[in-house]
Amino acid sequence: MTGPLTSQPGDELIVELLDIALDAARRAGELLRDGRPADLGVAATKTSSIDVVTEMDLAAEKLITDYLAERRPADGLLGEEGASTPGSSGVRWIIDPLDGTVNYLYGLPSWAVSIAAEADGETLVGVVTAPMRGETYHAALGAGAYVNGEPARVRPAPPVEQALIGTGFGYLTARRAAQAEVVRALLPEVRDIRRGGSAAIDLCDVACGRLDGYYERGLNPWDYAAGELIAREAGALTGGRPGAAADGELTVAAVPGLFEPLQRRLDELGAWHD
Structure with a gap:
């Protein structure tokens, strides 16, 4: 994990969750990037193209949920494509396997995989990977935000x-x-x-x-x-x-x-x- 964490109870859990989220997002992003047909956007109005996007979306979510089930089987899940289980650990994963589906359909670069983990209603870690931008953004609660491992910071306030x-x-x-x-x-x-x-x-x-x-x-x-x-x-x-x-x-x-x-x-x- 990149970024400082203070030595507090729960830090080990946050580090574990962040590492899992980063790996799962990377894997799903590679699947979506490498599995997208090169001519998908050419027939962007055809039903067959929509079906391909839906299939990729579902495949990415299955990859993520299978990986999470392997690493942390007791956690809950909330996913866009229907993955929803309560879990028993107190941790819940919130997953969008393909955010920006229309961009993905048309070959625009602004689509992403988004994975967060929360406990007691508070988000502990968040990862967004945008493969066509070549960027991964991540944050852990209280530890700052990063883009490709470098600190991310908002702009000064304008009028x-x-x-x-x-x-x-x-x-x-x-x-x-x-x-x-x-x-x-x-x-x-x-x-x-x-x-x-x-x-x-x-x-x-x-x-x-x-x-x-x-x-x-x-x-x-x-x-x-x-x-x-x-x-x-x-x-x-x-x-x-x-x-x-x-x-x-x-x-x-x-x-x-x-x-x-x-x-x-x-x-x-x-x-x-x-």
Whole structure:
């Protein structure tokens, strides 16, 4: 593991979980990268291409869950593609085997494998690997965030009007229309808005200083569990609506000094509802 850990009870568990997460994410990322047909994006509108992406997604999740079952059979699981078991150890893994499936389908590089481990509702480790970027981001609770083993740190806070903000959109038409209205109002008030297509990578881009902030409605725990920890450990603030934690209504991550005004403005604009 890269990064300092203080000598506290539970550190050995965190080191073990992080090592497992890093290895599982690497293996799944290699499977997705090397197993993607070179011509997949050429027929991106064909059902057969969608099926290939689904098969790769399921194969990556099976690789991860089999590996976790081998290393820590008593742990619980929560996965995007249906893997869900309660476990008995008190540790639960939260897995997104392929975050950014449309990017993957079209041959865009911003897709990732996201793996987090939590205990008692608190995320202990998070790993996001983006094979086509050649980057792996990781964090352990209280030990900082890293990208390819080097410390990751958020940017200094800009004025709101100079902030570069990332976001994402849902798949339902009504939700997309509401999200478009939020963007319409917010865009003139900031430097610009980016839509990358992977929530996990967007959160890591906040951690690495490539975005000043990020928000999105409609995320599931597997979309943000690892990335949120990485962003926080890099110095970002995270949450949902004012006074609430990140959840399916709204997830916000931003540098200190920008977080509060961005969160407040998003709440005013109704970014938390359709």
